[in-house]
Amino acid sequence: MRGLRYAVLASALALAACSSTSNIPDPSPLPVLSKNTPAKLLWKNSVGNDTIYRFQPAFFGDDVAVVGGNNNLALLDRKTGRTKWQVKLEQEIAGGVGVGNNLVAAGSLKGDVIALDLTTGKTIWSVKTSSEVIASPLVERGLVIVRSADGKVSAFSAEKGELKWVYQRPQPALQLRNYAPPVVADGIVYVGQAAGRLSALALEDGRVLWEAPIALPRGASDLERVTDIVSPPVVHADMVCAVAYQGRVACISTKNGSLVWTREISSWAGLGIDERHVYVTDVKGHINAFERNTGRSVWKQDKLAYRFVSAPAVLGNQVVVGDLEGYLHYLDPEDGSLVGQQATDGSRIYLAPQSVGTEALVQTRKGSLYLLGAQ
DSSP, X not given: OHHHHHHHHXXXXXXXXXXXXXXXXXXXOOOOOSSOOOOEEEEEEEOSOOOSSOOOOXXXXXXXXXXXXXXXXXXXXXXXXXXXXXXXXXXXXXXXXXXXXXXXXXXXXXXXEEXXXXXXXXXXXXXXXXXXXXXXXXXXXXXXXXXXXXXXXEEEEXXXXXXXXXXXXXXXXXXXXOOOOOEEETTEEEEEOGGGEEEEEETTTOOEEEEEESOOOOSSSTTTTOOOOOSOOEEETTEEEEEOTTSEEEEEETTTXXXXXXXXXXXXXXXXXOSSEEEEEOTTSOEEEEETTTOOEEEEXXXXXXXXXXXXXXXXXXXXXXXXXXXXXXXXXXXXXXXXXXXXXXXOOOSOOEXXXXXXXXXXXXXXXEEEEOO
């Protein structure tokens, strides 16, 4: 347990930069379940090795694009997990990948954006941005959209890497390191910002459609006033929801940016959404469910407290999260009860499983990949 305590401390300092060993609680013990119904394991593969970076894989049709330690980037067959190609990039990669328009895109710590041919893995183009890129690029409608660490959102031509538009708003003096990629839906790019603001941009030209305050900075010191959105927004129907550290969760109308509902909660892990609920992992590792249309609190699961739980993902009729020991935990969306548990390779699962339909892809700190199928 002592090793876990230090792992929690290191993660807390990296993410929140605001604590000491004396006030970091020990992780909750691994829950013991009387009945275990985990997801089906469809296949397992690996890419790279142990890393401190948060790599996020990406689905694209019959392919899965992944990046791992030692700058390894690979394309896998979605049905079998077989590696189609793998390359080692010269640049140091620190985030996930984007895929679309017959290319795979990744960003580097030196601000490079690299586009590779989806079929062969050969580099098509490489361009420089203004600062490090630790969020996954987004590839959509002929554009590669990149969020850099200085808060800029840049759109490049997928064909040649030409700069098409740039968006930036003023940044606060102190902010958390942000791995959250932009999210696109119905021609709108949603970007969670420092200081708790959510921006909606037109995909074709980057113009601002609306901006909404998810959380308002408060407190006497810069540290107390940190209210950054450091996880991707989620979109369902005509609603987009986001959550801020030291702030709140809020759901906004996609049409005009008007507030639908808000609840006080602090999170750096993030949130998930389905037709009925918004699920949020808070800073204590509690998973909270709110009614999607009203924000009414439905349930809270606290048995995973301080296990550095990932954001929730919806997989079939279950909600799934990962933790710092590499366990996947499955919850009943009706009442939040723990209904399943699944071990991986023992290393931390930083980010929410990437869920599409009845499948979800999980990547661990050691670079292991697991494709899960809904029960």
